[in-house]
Amino acid sequence: MLKRIFIAVVCAGAMTALGATAAKADISGAGATFPAPVYAKWAEAYKRQTGVGLNYQAIGSGGGIRQITAKTVAFGASDKPLNPDDLASSGLIQFPTVIGGVVPVLNIPGVAPGQLRLTGPLLADIFRGQIKRWNDPAIVRLNPGVKLPPIPITVVHRADGSGTTFLFTTYLSQKAPRWAEQVGANDSVQWPTGLGGKGNDGVSAFVKQTTGSIGYVEYAFAKQNKLTHAQMQNRAGKFVQPTADAFSAAAANAKWSSAPGYYLLLLDQPGANSWPITGATFILMHKNQTNAEQGREVLKFFDWAFKSGDNLASSLDYVAMPAAIKTQIRKTWSSQIKSGGKSVLVAN
Amino acid sequence: MTLTADASPGLKAPRAARPKGASFDPIFQALCFSAATALLAALGGVIVTLAIGGWPAFQAMGLGFITSSEWNPVTDVYGAAGPLVGTILTAALALAFSLPVAFGVAIFLVEFCPTVLRRPIGTAVELLAGIPSIVYGMWGLFVFAPFFANHVQMPLMMAAPPGSLMEKLVTGIPNGTGILAAAIILAIMILPFMAAMLRELLLTVPPQVRESAYGLGATRLEVVSSVTLPYVRSGAIGAVMLGLGRALGETMAVTFIIGNSHGFPASIFDSGSTIASTIANEFTEATSVAHTSSLLALGLMLFVITFAVLGLARLLIGRSQH
Numbered sequence: 001m002l003k004r005i006f007i008a009v010v011c012a013g014a015m016t017a018l019g020a021t022a023a024k025a026d027i028s029g030a031g032a033t034f035p036a037p038v039y040a041k042w043a044e045a046y047k048r049q050t051g052v053g054l055n056y057q058a059i060g061s062g063g064g065i066r067q068i069t070a071k072t073v074a075f076g077a078s079d080k081p082l083n084p085d086d087l088a089s090s091g092l093i094q095f096p097t098v099i100g101g102v103v104p105v106l107n108i109p110g111v112a113p114g115q116l117r118l119t120g121p122l123l124a125d126i127f128r129g130q131i132k133r134w135n136d137p138a139i140v141r142l143n144p145g146v147k148l149p150p151i152p153i154t155v156v157h158r159a160d161g162s163g164t165t166f167l168f169t170t171y172l173s174q175k176a177p178r179w180a181e182q183v184g185a186n187d188s189v190q191w192p193t194g195l196g197g198k199g200n201d202g203v204s205a206f207v208k209q210t211t212g213s214i215g216y217v218e219y220a221f222a223k224q225n226k227l228t229h230a231q232m233q234n235r236a237g238k239f240v241q242p243t244a245d246a247f248s249a250a251a252a253n254a255k256w257s258s259a260p261g262y263y264l265l266l267l268d269q270p271g272a273n274s275w276p277i278t279g280a281t282f283i284l285m286h287k288n289q290t291n292a293e294q295g296r297e298v299l300k301f302f303d304w305a306f307k308s309g310d311n312l313a314s315s316l317d318y319v320a321m322p323a324a325i326k327t328q329i330r331k332t333w334s335s336q337i338k339s340g341g342k343s344v345l346v347a348n
Numbered sequence: 349m350t351l352t353a354d355a356s357p358g359l360k361a362p363r364a365a366r367p368k369g370a371s372f373d374p375i376f377q378a379l380c381f382s383a384a385t386a387l388l389a390a391l392g393g394v395i396v397t398l399a400i401g402g403w404p405a406f407q408a409m410g411l412g413f414i415t416s417s418e419w420n421p422v423t424d425v426y427g428a429a430g431p432l433v434g435t436i437l438t439a440a441l442a443l444a445f446s447l448p449v450a451f452g453v454a455i456f457l458v459e460f461c462p463t464v465l466r467r468p469i470g471t472a473v474e475l476l477a478g479i480p481s482i483v484y485g486m487w488g489l490f491v492f493a494p495f496f497a498n499h500v501q502m503p504l505m506m507a508a509p510p511g512s513l514m515e516k517l518v519t520g521i522p523n524g525t526g527i528l529a530a531a532i533i534l535a536i537m538i539l540p541f542m543a544a545m546l547r548e549l550l551l552t553v554p555p556q557v558r559e560s561a562y563g564l565g566a567t568r569l570e571v572v573s574s575v576t577l578p579y580v581r582s583g584a585i586g587a588v589m590l591g592l593g594r595a596l597g598e599t600m601a602v603t604f605i606i607g608n609s610h611g612f613p614a615s616i617f618d619s620g621s622t623i624a625s626t627i628a629n630e631f632t633e634a635t636s637v638a639h640t641s642s643l644l645a646l647g648l649m650l651f652v653i654t655f656a657v658l659g660l661a662r663l664l665i666g667r668s669q670h
Contacts, residue, residue: 059632062632062633062635063632063633065635066635154521154523159603159608159629160628160629160630160632161421161629161630161632161633161634162633183422184422184423185422186421187421187633187634187635188421188629188630188633189420189421189422190418190419190420190421190422190610191609194609195521195523195525195607195609195619196607196608196609196619196629197608198603198604198608198629202489202604205489205490205493206523206525209493209494209497209523210521210522210523213523
């Protein structure tokens with residue numbers, strides 16, 4: 001141990017003596033918990049290749065926005081994109097990194113995974129406490145051939161504020177005017193009914209334990225825990241299963257080019273295969289980098305992740321951004337992120 | 349001053365003969381004084397920070413912040429009545445469950461336990477007190493809740509006659525979460541804490557006191573109830589109040605099992621929330637000023653409640669000493 005410290009000190013000393021471009025500092029970031037596993041995987045591989053580490057604190061999207069605004073980190077991360085006005089007022093830009101989906105999970109005796117069909121308005125009525133039993137005519141009509149018992153519906157939602165809740169409630173608001181009016185969309189909302197679990201773990205534990213319950217979790221979580229998921233009807237009127245392909249389809253069909261500041265929710269996108277409750281997670285950076293070196297390291301990291309991180313992402317059940325969007329994001333980097341008026345990336 | 353000097357002239361005389369180390373006394377005094385003031389300053393800092401941070405919430409919502417149970421981050425309307433009631437209810441229930449057991453454990457360890465077992469059981473109690481609360485929360489959610497649902501909630505809900513008060517009291521979702529389940533987990537958490545403190549207190553009873561009671565022909569029950577317990581009464585009140593304080597502020601374990609809904613709990617199996625669980629759930633993702641400020645205001649209220657509980661304990665201890 002002592003020896004290692006000694007070597008490190010000597011190396012650092014040698015570098016300063018040579019006037020080298022300082023020791024390779026770690027990149028600091030903070031924010032959303034949803035992409036934290038994939039950022040950790042990327043960081044591990046990146047460190048092995050380049051020696052530059054990433055210190056990412058998964059403190060939640062709200063914390064990520066607060067920290068990048070206060071400039072205590074080199075980048076912030078949020079599952080909820082900031083709208084162009086907010087971006088402009090705090091001098092930030094944002095870009096998406098990976099895509100995930102929100103999946104309704106349920107526990108009804110006799111109903112197999114992927115068997116139950118649901119639509120957006122129906123889901124809203126269930127989560128509003130309007131539909132109280134599983135054998136309600138509205139559900140039965142949509143699911144001919146599925147045996148639905150007359151057991152009461154228990155709604156399970158996230159208790160903690162989360163990007164997942166933001167996506168889910170925004171989707172319900174888009175599909176059901178009554179939901180928008182009565183509940184609305186946010187990281188946390190006033191739920192009309194049901195009980196709240198802490199995190200994806202809490203929700204899935206409650207769903208597993210409660211007969212007749214329905215909740216919503218991140219796709220990766222539903223898949224890894226083999227929860228019973230539902231099919232959803234998409235904008236094209238087709239019922240689709242939540243799969244990586246269905247999330248990709250939603251992302252590919254979205255019109256990123258006409259979305260200023262990448263302010264785009266992938267909810268209810270066109271396309272026969274698109275999963276309706278899809279969302280990207282975003283990185284926030286200051287347009288004007290006070291420390292060009294630091295900004296360049298962040299961009300180099302994400303550039304590397306876009307080039308060689310797709311497999312790592314899909315091994316964790318995240319979906320990579322389509323190639324066309326990656327190209328567009330790179331253009332945004334070189335044209336918008338500057339230090340002293342000069343592009344951070346070009347100076348490289 | 350002169351009076352004391354006159355009363356004990358011996359104190360004045362050996363001044364010259366003071367031990368060398370005595371010159372360190374002022375330094376020691378200064379150190380102790382600064383430790384005490386630093387604590388007070390930290391306490392004051394917490395209050396001021398919470399008050400400043402929470403002020404916009406009190407200003408916007410007024411008295412409604414305490415009386416309303418609406419908690420809506422979308423419209424930025426916040427009322428703390430739900431978490432407030434949940435906090436007091438769970439802590440009071442937890443204390444009611446754990447107090448008799450804690451006294452039982454402590455009295456058994458001191459009065460009845462064979463000497464060989466005294467140390468292992470005592471250590472086990474202290475170990476229980478050292479388990480992190482998140483572990484209790486996970487255990488509560490994955491082990492206790494399913495058991496509680498199947499063996500307590502369901503039987504009670506089935507047994508309740510329709511339309512009765514009992515039925516109202518036990519309605520809820522039979523999955524093992526809610527106010528009562530949270531109170532039980534809390535009780536388990538504060539139990540070892542209180543038992544260990546009570547044991548220490550009972551051990552301070554001088555053996556002569558106990559022996560003379562036995563010498564007068566008192567039974568064990570009589571010795572415990574009329575000699576040792578009254579002897580440690582003020583300390584015991586302090587121990588219980590510290591347990592209550594811990595129950596009021598406990599966060600993670602409760603968050604896992606209380607069900608986290610912001611309204612008033614309608615029954616003992618209904619899901620609710622506490623001040624601490626609300627803060628833990630929402631602080632990371634609170635972005636609007638009103639939301640953050642409401643959470644800080646909740647923190648201030650918890651501070652006030654805990655302060656009142658400890659103040660009450662002081663009052664009781666003071667009275668029992670007279």
